Amino acid sequence: MDFKVADLSLADFGRKEIRLAEHEMPGLMAVRKEYAASQPLRGAKIMGSLHMTIQTAVLIETLVALGAEVRWVSCNIFSTQDHAAAAVAVGPNGTVDNPQGVPVFAWKGETLEEYWWCTEQALTWPGGEGPNMILDDGGDATLLVHKGAEYEKAGAVPSATESDPEEWHVIIDLLTRTVGEEKKWTKIAEQIKGVTEETTTGVHRLYEMFKSGTLLFPAINVNDSVTKSKFDNKYGCRHSVIDGLNRATDVLIGGKVAVVCGYGDVGKGCADALRGQGARVIVTEIDPICALQAAMDGFQVTTLDEVVGIADIFVTTTGNFDIITADHMARMKHQAIVSNIGHFDNEIDMAGLAKTPGIVRNNIKPQVDEWVFEDGHSILVLAEGRLMNLGCATGHPSFVMSNSFTNQVIAQIELFTKTEEYPIGVYTLPKHLDEKVARLHLDALGVKLTTLTKAQAEYIGVNVEGPYKPEHYRY
Protein backbone atom coordinates (compact mmCIF):
# COMPACT_ATOMS: atom_id res chain seq x y z
CA MET A 1 0.00 0.00 0.00
CA ASP A 2 1.63 3.26 -0.97
CA PHE A 3 0.38 6.49 0.50
CA LYS A 4 1.64 9.49 2.44
CA VAL A 5 -0.62 11.20 4.96
CA ALA A 6 -0.01 13.28 8.10
CA ASP A 7 -1.21 10.83 10.76
CA LEU A 8 -2.80 7.43 10.07
CA SER A 9 -4.15 7.27 13.64
CA LEU A 10 -6.74 9.92 12.64
CA ALA A 11 -8.45 7.31 10.43
CA ASP A 12 -11.14 6.29 12.94
CA PHE A 13 -12.23 9.92 13.41
CA GLY A 14 -12.24 10.37 9.64
CA ARG A 15 -14.29 7.20 9.17
CA LYS A 16 -16.96 8.45 11.59
CA GLU A 17 -17.28 11.75 9.72
CA ILE A 18 -17.33 9.95 6.35
CA ARG A 19 -20.25 7.85 7.60
CA LEU A 20 -22.16 11.00 8.61
CA ALA A 21 -21.31 12.72 5.30
CA GLU A 22 -22.63 9.72 3.30
CA HIS A 23 -26.06 10.39 4.79
CA GLU A 24 -25.85 13.97 3.49
CA MET A 25 -24.59 12.95 0.03
CA PRO A 26 -27.61 11.10 -1.41
CA GLY A 27 -26.56 11.58 -5.03
CA LEU A 28 -23.31 9.69 -4.54
CA MET A 29 -24.97 6.94 -2.50
CA ALA A 30 -27.66 6.60 -5.17
CA VAL A 31 -25.13 6.11 -7.99
CA ARG A 32 -23.32 3.49 -5.89
CA LYS A 33 -26.62 1.59 -5.74
CA GLU A 34 -27.60 2.18 -9.38
CA TYR A 35 -24.25 1.00 -10.77
CA ALA A 36 -23.23 -1.62 -8.17
CA ALA A 37 -24.04 -4.50 -10.53
CA SER A 38 -22.80 -3.07 -13.81
CA GLN A 39 -19.49 -1.69 -12.41
CA PRO A 40 -19.12 0.88 -15.24
CA LEU A 41 -15.69 2.01 -14.00
CA ARG A 42 -14.15 -1.49 -13.99
CA GLY A 43 -10.78 -1.03 -15.72
CA ALA A 44 -10.70 2.68 -15.00
CA LYS A 45 -7.50 3.90 -13.33
CA ILE A 46 -8.45 7.35 -12.02
CA MET A 47 -5.95 9.87 -10.73
CA GLY A 48 -7.72 12.55 -8.73
CA SER A 49 -6.40 16.00 -7.81
CA LEU A 50 -9.11 17.57 -5.65
CA HIS A 51 -9.23 18.95 -2.07
CA MET A 52 -8.77 15.92 0.21
CA THR A 53 -11.74 16.52 2.52
CA ILE A 54 -14.35 14.28 4.15
CA GLN A 55 -16.72 14.94 1.26
CA THR A 56 -14.05 14.07 -1.29
CA ALA A 57 -13.47 10.81 0.60
CA VAL A 58 -17.10 9.89 -0.17
CA LEU A 59 -16.46 10.71 -3.85
CA ILE A 60 -13.31 8.54 -3.90
CA GLU A 61 -15.06 5.56 -2.30
CA THR A 62 -17.95 5.95 -4.76
CA LEU A 63 -15.53 5.68 -7.70
CA VAL A 64 -14.04 2.54 -6.09
CA ALA A 65 -17.55 1.12 -5.54
CA LEU A 66 -18.17 1.47 -9.29
CA GLY A 67 -15.05 -0.60 -10.06
CA ALA A 68 -12.31 2.00 -10.44
CA GLU A 69 -8.73 1.89 -9.19
CA VAL A 70 -7.98 5.32 -7.71
CA ARG A 71 -4.92 7.33 -6.61
CA TRP A 72 -5.43 10.75 -5.02
CA VAL A 73 -3.86 14.09 -4.10
CA SER A 74 -5.24 17.39 -2.87
CA CYS A 75 -5.21 20.31 -5.33
CA ASN A 76 -4.32 22.86 -2.63
CA ILE A 77 -1.40 22.70 -0.15
CA PHE A 78 -3.66 23.77 2.75
CA SER A 79 -7.00 22.17 2.00
CA THR A 80 -6.42 18.60 3.14
CA GLN A 81 -8.37 17.45 6.18
CA ASP A 82 -5.81 15.04 7.66
CA HIS A 83 -8.43 12.77 9.22
CA ALA A 84 -10.10 12.39 5.81
CA ALA A 85 -6.80 11.47 4.13
CA ALA A 86 -6.04 8.94 6.88
CA ALA A 87 -9.48 7.31 6.55
CA VAL A 88 -9.12 7.04 2.77
CA ALA A 89 -5.68 5.40 3.10
CA VAL A 90 -6.92 2.89 5.70
CA GLY A 91 -10.19 2.28 3.84
CA PRO A 92 -13.57 1.06 5.14
CA ASN A 93 -12.25 -2.52 5.65
CA GLY A 94 -8.67 -1.81 6.71
CA THR A 95 -7.05 -0.99 10.02
CA VAL A 96 -4.33 1.44 10.97
CA ASP A 97 -1.96 -1.55 11.18
CA ASN A 98 -3.24 -3.03 7.91
CA PRO A 99 -4.35 -0.20 5.58
CA GLN A 100 -6.55 -1.45 2.73
CA GLY A 101 -7.72 1.83 1.22
CA VAL A 102 -6.81 4.07 -1.69
CA PRO A 103 -3.25 5.41 -2.28
CA VAL A 104 -3.51 9.04 -1.17
CA PHE A 105 -0.67 11.54 -1.02
CA ALA A 106 -1.94 14.59 0.87
CA TRP A 107 -1.47 16.46 4.14
CA LYS A 108 -2.37 19.98 5.35
CA GLY A 109 0.57 22.36 4.95
CA GLU A 110 2.52 20.73 2.09
CA THR A 111 5.44 22.64 0.63
CA LEU A 112 5.22 23.34 -3.12
CA GLU A 113 7.92 20.73 -3.76
CA GLU A 114 5.93 18.19 -1.73
CA TYR A 115 2.72 19.18 -3.54
CA TRP A 116 4.19 18.39 -6.98
CA TRP A 117 5.92 15.26 -5.64
CA CYS A 118 2.45 14.04 -4.46
CA THR A 119 0.97 14.78 -7.88
CA GLU A 120 3.67 12.75 -9.59
CA GLN A 121 3.22 9.87 -7.14
CA ALA A 122 -0.52 9.74 -7.81
CA LEU A 123 0.10 9.81 -11.57
CA THR A 124 2.44 6.79 -11.32
CA TRP A 125 0.95 3.34 -10.71
CA PRO A 126 3.19 0.58 -9.31
CA GLY A 127 5.13 -0.71 -12.35
CA GLY A 128 5.42 2.79 -13.77
CA GLU A 129 2.18 2.90 -15.73
CA GLY A 130 -0.10 5.91 -15.47
CA PRO A 131 -3.86 6.48 -15.12
CA ASN A 132 -6.37 6.22 -17.95
CA MET A 133 -8.60 8.91 -16.42
CA ILE A 134 -7.96 12.18 -14.55
CA LEU A 135 -10.39 13.88 -12.17
CA ASP A 136 -9.01 17.40 -11.80
CA ASP A 137 -9.78 20.56 -9.79
CA GLY A 138 -7.84 23.57 -11.04
CA GLY A 139 -5.95 21.65 -13.73
CA ASP A 140 -2.60 20.92 -12.05
CA ALA A 141 -2.65 17.17 -12.79
CA THR A 142 -3.58 17.82 -16.42
CA LEU A 143 -0.85 20.48 -16.57
CA LEU A 144 1.90 18.17 -15.29
CA VAL A 145 1.06 15.46 -17.85
CA HIS A 146 0.98 17.98 -20.70
CA LYS A 147 4.22 19.73 -19.71
CA GLY A 148 5.98 16.37 -19.26
CA ALA A 149 4.90 15.17 -22.69
CA GLU A 150 5.85 18.55 -24.21
CA TYR A 151 9.29 18.34 -22.55
CA GLU A 152 9.89 14.84 -23.95
CA LYS A 153 8.63 15.79 -27.41
CA ALA A 154 10.80 18.92 -27.65
CA GLY A 155 13.70 17.44 -25.71
CA ALA A 156 13.84 20.80 -23.96
CA VAL A 157 12.31 22.65 -21.03
CA PRO A 158 8.75 23.70 -21.98
CA SER A 159 7.82 27.36 -21.90
CA ALA A 160 5.65 28.78 -19.12
CA THR A 161 2.38 30.49 -20.11
CA GLU A 162 0.52 33.13 -18.08
CA SER A 163 -1.89 30.55 -16.67
CA ASP A 164 0.96 28.39 -15.36
CA PRO A 165 1.54 28.35 -11.63
CA GLU A 166 4.08 30.79 -10.19
CA GLU A 167 6.10 27.86 -8.84
CA TRP A 168 7.07 27.01 -12.41
CA HIS A 169 10.66 26.18 -11.43
CA VAL A 170 9.41 23.45 -9.08
CA ILE A 171 7.62 21.75 -11.97
CA ILE A 172 10.65 22.05 -14.23
CA ASP A 173 12.90 20.54 -11.56
CA LEU A 174 10.49 17.61 -11.19
CA LEU A 175 10.23 17.09 -14.95
CA THR A 176 13.98 17.30 -15.44
CA ARG A 177 14.33 14.51 -12.92
CA THR A 178 11.60 12.36 -14.45
CA VAL A 179 11.71 12.77 -18.23
CA GLY A 180 13.92 10.30 -19.98
CA GLU A 181 14.42 7.72 -22.67
CA GLU A 182 11.40 5.70 -21.57
CA LYS A 183 9.20 8.73 -22.40
CA LYS A 184 7.30 8.39 -19.10
CA TRP A 185 5.00 11.38 -19.62
CA THR A 186 4.33 10.71 -23.30
CA LYS A 187 3.20 7.18 -22.45
CA ILE A 188 1.04 8.48 -19.58
CA ALA A 189 -0.60 11.05 -21.85
CA GLU A 190 -1.26 8.41 -24.54
CA GLN A 191 -3.05 6.18 -22.01
CA ILE A 192 -5.41 8.88 -20.72
CA LYS A 193 -8.94 8.66 -22.16
CA GLY A 194 -9.99 12.00 -20.65
CA VAL A 195 -10.25 14.42 -17.75
CA THR A 196 -13.25 15.78 -15.85
CA GLU A 197 -12.64 19.28 -14.44
CA GLU A 198 -14.29 20.73 -11.32
CA THR A 199 -13.68 24.49 -11.40
CA THR A 200 -13.58 27.59 -13.59
CA THR A 201 -9.78 27.93 -13.27
CA GLY A 202 -9.20 24.43 -14.62
CA VAL A 203 -11.88 24.84 -17.31
CA HIS A 204 -10.22 28.07 -18.49
CA ARG A 205 -6.89 26.25 -18.80
CA LEU A 206 -8.56 23.44 -20.80
CA TYR A 207 -10.16 25.85 -23.29
CA GLU A 208 -6.78 27.63 -23.65
CA MET A 209 -5.04 24.31 -24.42
CA PHE A 210 -7.77 23.27 -26.86
CA LYS A 211 -7.58 26.68 -28.58
CA SER A 212 -3.81 26.40 -28.90
CA GLY A 213 -4.09 22.84 -30.25
CA THR A 214 -2.10 21.36 -27.38
CA LEU A 215 -4.92 19.48 -25.57
CA LEU A 216 -3.96 15.79 -25.64
CA PHE A 217 -7.27 14.20 -24.54
CA PRO A 218 -10.97 15.13 -24.25
CA ALA A 219 -12.33 16.95 -21.20
CA ILE A 220 -15.71 17.30 -19.56
CA ASN A 221 -16.26 20.70 -17.94
CA VAL A 222 -18.12 19.71 -14.76
CA ASN A 223 -18.06 23.27 -13.47
CA ASP A 224 -20.73 24.45 -15.89
CA SER A 225 -23.31 21.83 -15.00
CA VAL A 226 -26.22 23.80 -13.53
CA THR A 227 -26.34 21.35 -10.60
CA LYS A 228 -22.69 22.14 -9.87
CA SER A 229 -21.93 25.85 -10.20
CA LYS A 230 -25.39 27.22 -9.37
CA PHE A 231 -25.49 25.04 -6.25
CA ASP A 232 -21.89 25.67 -5.16
CA ASN A 233 -22.24 29.40 -5.65
CA LYS A 234 -25.76 30.13 -4.45
CA TYR A 235 -26.63 27.43 -1.92
CA GLY A 236 -23.12 26.60 -0.74
CA CYS A 237 -22.31 30.24 0.02
CA ARG A 238 -25.76 30.87 1.48
CA HIS A 239 -24.85 28.25 4.08
CA SER A 240 -21.15 28.95 4.58
CA VAL A 241 -21.04 32.76 4.73
CA ILE A 242 -22.95 32.63 8.04
CA ASP A 243 -20.87 29.67 9.21
CA GLY A 244 -17.68 31.65 8.54
CA LEU A 245 -18.93 34.87 10.19
CA ASN A 246 -20.11 33.01 13.30
CA ARG A 247 -17.00 30.90 13.77
CA ALA A 248 -14.76 33.92 13.23
CA THR A 249 -16.57 36.63 15.22
CA ASP A 250 -19.72 35.33 16.98
CA VAL A 251 -21.10 38.77 16.15
CA LEU A 252 -24.90 39.14 16.19
CA ILE A 253 -25.91 39.68 12.56
CA GLY A 254 -29.54 40.64 13.34
CA GLY A 255 -30.17 44.35 13.36
CA LYS A 256 -26.85 45.14 11.72
CA VAL A 257 -26.17 46.70 8.30
CA ALA A 258 -24.48 44.26 5.89
CA VAL A 259 -23.05 45.24 2.50
CA VAL A 260 -22.82 42.50 -0.15
CA CYS A 261 -20.60 43.54 -3.08
CA GLY A 262 -21.89 41.73 -6.17
CA TYR A 263 -25.26 40.09 -6.88
CA GLY A 264 -24.31 37.08 -8.95
CA ASP A 265 -25.10 33.60 -7.65
CA VAL A 266 -22.67 33.98 -4.73
CA GLY A 267 -23.99 37.45 -3.85
CA LYS A 268 -27.59 36.23 -4.11
CA GLY A 269 -26.85 33.41 -1.65
CA CYS A 270 -25.04 35.72 0.78
CA ALA A 271 -27.67 38.50 0.65
CA ASP A 272 -30.44 35.94 1.24
CA ALA A 273 -28.58 34.40 4.21
CA LEU A 274 -27.73 37.73 5.84
CA ARG A 275 -31.31 38.97 5.44
CA GLY A 276 -32.41 35.67 6.99
CA GLN A 277 -30.32 36.55 10.03
CA GLY A 278 -32.10 39.90 10.37
CA ALA A 279 -29.47 42.14 8.82
CA ARG A 280 -30.42 45.12 6.70
CA VAL A 281 -28.65 44.14 3.50
CA ILE A 282 -27.34 46.66 0.99
CA VAL A 283 -26.05 45.43 -2.38
CA THR A 284 -23.47 47.01 -4.70
CA GLU A 285 -23.40 46.05 -8.38
CA ILE A 286 -21.88 47.11 -11.73
CA ASP A 287 -24.34 45.13 -13.88
CA PRO A 288 -27.77 46.72 -14.44
CA ILE A 289 -29.51 43.34 -14.75
CA CYS A 290 -28.09 42.02 -11.47
CA ALA A 291 -28.75 45.42 -9.86
CA LEU A 292 -32.39 45.31 -11.01
CA GLN A 293 -32.69 41.75 -9.67
CA ALA A 294 -31.37 42.92 -6.30
CA ALA A 295 -33.80 45.85 -6.21
CA MET A 296 -36.70 43.57 -7.20
CA ASP A 297 -35.64 41.20 -4.41
CA GLY A 298 -36.10 44.09 -1.98
CA PHE A 299 -32.50 45.14 -1.39
CA GLN A 300 -31.21 48.70 -1.39
CA VAL A 301 -28.67 48.98 -4.21
CA THR A 302 -26.11 51.76 -4.00
CA THR A 303 -22.37 52.42 -4.20
CA LEU A 304 -19.86 51.31 -1.59
CA ASP A 305 -18.71 54.92 -1.15
CA GLU A 306 -22.24 55.87 -0.08
CA VAL A 307 -22.51 53.30 2.72
CA VAL A 308 -18.93 52.42 3.74
CA GLY A 309 -19.26 54.56 6.90
CA ILE A 310 -22.54 53.07 8.19
CA ALA A 311 -22.16 49.33 7.59
CA ASP A 312 -21.15 46.73 10.22
CA ILE A 313 -20.39 43.76 7.92
CA PHE A 314 -18.89 43.66 4.42
CA VAL A 315 -18.83 40.58 2.13
CA THR A 316 -17.26 40.76 -1.35
CA THR A 317 -18.53 38.24 -3.93
CA THR A 318 -17.59 39.83 -7.27
CA GLY A 319 -14.67 37.77 -8.66
CA ASN A 320 -12.94 41.07 -9.39
CA PHE A 321 -10.08 42.85 -7.56
CA ASP A 322 -9.70 45.90 -5.31
CA ILE A 323 -13.42 46.00 -4.52
CA ILE A 324 -12.70 47.16 -0.98
CA THR A 325 -9.68 49.48 -0.93
CA ALA A 326 -7.52 50.70 1.95
CA ASP A 327 -9.33 54.04 1.73
CA HIS A 328 -12.69 52.32 2.14
CA MET A 329 -11.41 50.45 5.21
CA ALA A 330 -10.02 53.66 6.79
CA ARG A 331 -13.54 55.13 6.56
CA MET A 332 -15.34 52.15 8.14
CA LYS A 333 -17.04 52.05 11.54
CA HIS A 334 -15.09 50.86 14.58
CA GLN A 335 -14.85 47.03 14.49
CA ALA A 336 -16.58 46.69 11.13
CA ILE A 337 -16.10 43.14 9.78
CA VAL A 338 -14.53 42.79 6.32
CA SER A 339 -14.62 39.49 4.42
CA ASN A 340 -14.36 37.97 0.97
CA ILE A 341 -16.17 34.91 -0.40
CA GLY A 342 -15.66 35.66 -4.10
CA HIS A 343 -13.65 33.48 -6.43
CA PHE A 344 -10.14 34.83 -5.82
CA ASP A 345 -8.08 36.30 -2.98
CA ASN A 346 -7.67 39.85 -4.27
CA GLU A 347 -11.10 41.43 -3.77
CA ILE A 348 -9.88 43.22 -0.62
CA ASP A 349 -6.77 45.40 -0.99
CA MET A 350 -4.73 43.81 1.81
CA ALA A 351 -1.41 45.14 0.47
CA GLY A 352 -2.79 48.70 0.51
CA LEU A 353 -4.16 48.18 4.02
CA ALA A 354 -0.78 46.97 5.31
CA LYS A 355 0.90 50.06 3.82
CA THR A 356 -1.51 52.51 5.54
CA PRO A 357 0.60 54.91 7.67
CA GLY A 358 0.47 53.99 11.35
CA ILE A 359 -1.60 50.84 10.83
CA VAL A 360 -1.14 48.08 13.43
CA ARG A 361 -2.16 44.43 12.90
CA ASN A 362 -3.37 42.50 15.95
CA ASN A 363 -3.95 38.81 15.34
CA ILE A 364 -6.99 37.81 17.42
CA LYS A 365 -6.97 34.11 16.46
CA PRO A 366 -6.21 32.12 13.29
CA GLN A 367 -7.92 33.77 10.31
CA VAL A 368 -9.13 36.79 12.33
CA ASP A 369 -7.04 39.99 12.39
CA GLU A 370 -7.81 43.35 13.96
CA TRP A 371 -6.29 46.23 11.99
CA VAL A 372 -5.96 49.40 14.11
CA PHE A 373 -5.76 52.78 12.36
CA GLU A 374 -3.82 55.80 13.61
CA ASP A 375 -7.03 57.43 14.87
CA GLY A 376 -7.59 54.43 17.14
CA HIS A 377 -10.53 52.86 15.35
CA SER A 378 -10.11 49.31 14.08
CA ILE A 379 -11.66 46.81 11.66
CA LEU A 380 -11.72 42.98 11.70
CA VAL A 381 -10.50 41.31 8.49
CA LEU A 382 -11.28 37.60 8.04
CA ALA A 383 -8.99 34.99 6.44
CA GLU A 384 -6.53 37.73 5.41
CA GLY A 385 -8.91 38.64 2.62
CA ARG A 386 -8.96 35.11 1.22
CA LEU A 387 -12.12 32.98 0.93
CA MET A 388 -13.62 33.29 4.41
CA ASN A 389 -15.90 30.25 4.11
CA LEU A 390 -12.78 28.10 3.64
CA GLY A 391 -10.41 29.94 5.99
CA CYS A 392 -12.94 30.41 8.81
CA ALA A 393 -15.29 27.46 8.18
CA THR A 394 -15.28 24.21 6.18
CA GLY A 395 -16.43 25.43 2.79
CA HIS A 396 -19.60 24.03 1.28
CA PRO A 397 -21.63 21.49 3.21
CA SER A 398 -21.87 17.82 2.19
CA PHE A 399 -25.25 18.08 0.44
CA VAL A 400 -23.96 20.83 -1.87
CA MET A 401 -20.81 18.82 -2.60
CA SER A 402 -22.99 15.79 -3.34
CA ASN A 403 -24.42 17.69 -6.32
CA SER A 404 -20.94 18.65 -7.57
CA PHE A 405 -19.44 15.23 -7.05
CA THR A 406 -22.36 13.30 -8.55
CA ASN A 407 -21.69 15.33 -11.69
CA GLN A 408 -18.05 14.21 -11.46
CA VAL A 409 -18.95 10.52 -11.20
CA ILE A 410 -21.43 10.70 -14.08
CA ALA A 411 -18.86 12.58 -16.16
CA GLN A 412 -16.19 9.95 -15.39
CA ILE A 413 -18.58 7.17 -16.48
CA GLU A 414 -19.55 9.12 -19.62
CA LEU A 415 -15.93 9.73 -20.68
CA PHE A 416 -14.60 6.30 -19.72
CA THR A 417 -17.39 4.23 -21.32
CA LYS A 418 -18.16 6.42 -24.37
CA THR A 419 -14.69 7.71 -25.19
CA GLU A 420 -15.26 7.32 -28.92
CA GLU A 421 -18.12 9.82 -28.70
CA TYR A 422 -15.72 12.45 -27.34
CA PRO A 423 -12.99 13.46 -29.80
CA ILE A 424 -10.43 15.84 -28.26
CA GLY A 425 -12.33 18.91 -27.08
CA VAL A 426 -14.00 20.41 -24.01
CA TYR A 427 -17.62 19.34 -23.36
CA THR A 428 -20.32 20.00 -20.78
CA LEU A 429 -22.61 17.20 -19.63
CA PRO A 430 -25.81 16.85 -21.69
CA LYS A 431 -28.82 18.39 -19.93
CA HIS A 432 -30.54 15.07 -19.26
CA LEU A 433 -27.54 14.08 -17.10
CA ASP A 434 -27.61 17.44 -15.30
CA GLU A 435 -31.29 16.77 -14.61
CA LYS A 436 -30.37 13.23 -13.47
CA VAL A 437 -28.08 14.70 -10.80
CA ALA A 438 -30.97 16.82 -9.54
CA ARG A 439 -33.34 13.82 -9.60
CA LEU A 440 -30.90 11.84 -7.42
CA HIS A 441 -31.18 14.47 -4.68
CA LEU A 442 -34.96 14.88 -4.55
CA ASP A 443 -35.96 11.92 -2.37
CA ALA A 444 -33.64 13.07 0.42
CA LEU A 445 -35.54 16.39 0.54
CA GLY A 446 -38.97 14.76 0.34
CA VAL A 447 -39.65 16.19 -3.12
CA LYS A 448 -42.48 14.70 -5.18
CA LEU A 449 -42.09 15.56 -8.87
CA THR A 450 -45.11 16.17 -11.10
CA THR A 451 -45.26 14.15 -14.33
CA LEU A 452 -46.19 15.72 -17.67
CA THR A 453 -48.90 14.03 -19.69
CA LYS A 454 -47.89 13.10 -23.23
CA ALA A 455 -50.14 15.87 -24.54
CA GLN A 456 -48.58 18.44 -22.23
CA ALA A 457 -45.09 17.32 -23.22
CA GLU A 458 -45.96 17.66 -26.92
CA TYR A 459 -47.54 21.05 -26.19
CA ILE A 460 -44.20 22.45 -24.97
CA GLY A 461 -42.13 20.33 -27.33
CA VAL A 462 -40.28 18.15 -24.83
CA ASN A 463 -40.19 14.44 -23.99
CA VAL A 464 -42.19 13.35 -20.94
CA GLU A 465 -38.93 12.27 -19.30
CA GLY A 466 -37.04 15.47 -20.28
CA PRO A 467 -34.81 17.29 -20.90
CA TYR A 468 -37.23 20.07 -20.02
CA LYS A 469 -35.30 23.18 -20.99
CA PRO A 470 -33.34 24.38 -24.04
CA GLU A 471 -29.51 24.43 -23.72
CA HIS A 472 -29.43 28.24 -23.31
CA TYR A 473 -32.00 28.27 -20.48
CA ARG A 474 -30.83 30.25 -17.45
CA TYR A 475 -32.13 28.77 -14.21
Ligand SMILES: O=C(Nc1ccc2nc(N3CCOCC3)sc2c1)c1ccc(CN2C(=O)C=NC2=O)cc1
Ligand atom coordinates in the same frame (compact mmCIF):
# COMPACT_ATOMS: atom_id res chain seq x y z
O1 LIG B 1 -9.36 25.67 -0.62
C1 LIG B 1 -9.98 24.96 0.16
N1 LIG B 1 -9.68 24.88 1.48
C2 LIG B 1 -8.73 25.58 2.18
C3 LIG B 1 -8.65 25.37 3.56
C4 LIG B 1 -7.74 26.03 4.34
C5 LIG B 1 -6.88 26.95 3.76
N2 LIG B 1 -5.94 27.68 4.42
C6 LIG B 1 -5.27 28.49 3.65
N3 LIG B 1 -4.29 29.31 4.07
C7 LIG B 1 -3.71 30.27 3.18
C8 LIG B 1 -2.30 30.65 3.62
O2 LIG B 1 -2.23 30.89 5.02
C9 LIG B 1 -2.63 29.76 5.77
C10 LIG B 1 -4.06 29.40 5.50
S1 LIG B 1 -5.78 28.35 1.97
C11 LIG B 1 -6.94 27.16 2.39
C12 LIG B 1 -7.85 26.48 1.59
C13 LIG B 1 -11.13 24.14 -0.32
C14 LIG B 1 -11.78 24.50 -1.49
C15 LIG B 1 -12.87 23.76 -1.93
C16 LIG B 1 -13.29 22.64 -1.20
C17 LIG B 1 -14.46 21.82 -1.70
N4 LIG B 1 -15.24 21.38 -0.55
C18 LIG B 1 -15.23 20.14 0.00
O3 LIG B 1 -14.54 19.23 -0.39
C19 LIG B 1 -16.16 20.15 1.11
N5 LIG B 1 -16.65 21.39 1.17
C20 LIG B 1 -16.09 22.15 0.18
O4 LIG B 1 -16.29 23.33 -0.06
C21 LIG B 1 -12.64 22.28 -0.04
C22 LIG B 1 -11.54 23.04 0.40
